[in-house]
Amino acid sequence: MTEQQQSETAISCAGCGVRLQTANQEEAGYIPENAAQRDPVICQRCFRIKHYNEASSVAVDQDDFLKLLGSIGSTNSLVVHIVDLYDFEGSLIAGLQRFVGNNPVLLVVNKIDLLPKGMNMNRIRNWVQKQAKAQGLRTIDIVLCSAKRNMGFEHVIEALERHRGGRDVYVVGATNVGKSTLINRLIRDYSDMERELTTSRYPGTTLDAVNIPLEDGKSIIDTPGIVYTSRMTEVVPRSFLGALLPDKPIKPLVYQLNEKQTLFIGSLVRFDFVEGERQSFTLYISNALNVHRTKLERADELYDNHKGELLGAPTLEELASIPEWTRHSLRVKQGEKQDIFISGLGWIQANGMRGALLDVYAPKGVKVLLRDSMI
Known part of the structure; x- marks a missing residue:
């Protein structure tokens, strides 16, 4: 191994390839200082997925996220876009369709538990469909759920099984939409964690996604959350x-x-x-x-x-x-x-x-x- 390769190995996660850092727990590549001596060295997000079947949420800026999205269009995948019903227009990824190309988009609308009791879910679903279409998003299906309250998650699994067709699954979403909660449910219900995490590197950027292996050899690809500064939460x-x-x-x-x-x-x-x-x-x-x-x-x-x-x-x-x-x-x-x-x-x-x-x-x-x- 060359000196340069050794240097890159020392600063990159062996699980996902992202550049490691010890400064900010909420950013990609975080690793506690006392874990830097492990062999292999993996970031906290990969560590939690591998050892606890639990993903944590990390965020990236818009430019890095768009580079990541741009690579999805050349794959044959199912794209799962998670949005927050409470902040629908704020969490919908603008222009997603042009980045993912012909790949089908499953729209998972989270946090329906925040709606006042007694709401007509068919009306809400029709409203979501109309709003998504107005934003130029072509959806293969729309699923309403609450990952936190375990409402409707069986419909998310059913939709994945119905539309995946033996392909990889890319999960995309903004920060604070409940993406990590849904990913954790998918890991528990839909993944074979006996296999190792694999690296998913994209040309032109150091940002990497985490591949969560499925039993058929394909993966759920957990992408970092995009930060939209147009949201009050930011x-x-x-x-x-x-x-x-x-x-x-x-x-x-x-x-x-x-x-x-x-x-x-x-x-x-x-x-x-x-x-x-x-x-x-x-x-x-x-x-x-x-x-x-x-x-x-x-x-x-x-x-x-x-x-x-x-x-x-x-x-x-x-x-x-x-x-x-x-x-x-x-x-x-x-x-x-x-x-x-x-x-x-x-x-x-x-x-x-x-x-x-x-x-x-x-x-x-x-x-x-x-x-x-x-x-």
């Missing part, structure tokens, strides 16, 4: 994620608003009803967040004097690291039921069908848009 400090992300079914909050009234969602988002007839708005957000109503004319003063305190979290200390607000002016069309979607936070349903002019203030870079109502 711009708030980690100390605030517990309040931002719901962990049980959402209890919708209904507010009857007159023109020129404002809702503050904690100290994080401001919602102004600028113009329109009196109507109701329903908030589908984490119930750990405080909501405060006031008159539009008092909104600036109230925020300046009471952010991080009376208005609720984030705290002043947490707000210091969050980008300044950007205003989004939106017009709800008369006769249409629409959601004001705020990526990573949830959505606000305009119920009146009377039309409305709205201003939404959210941290700069966070995706805010109008869509057809989910519910």
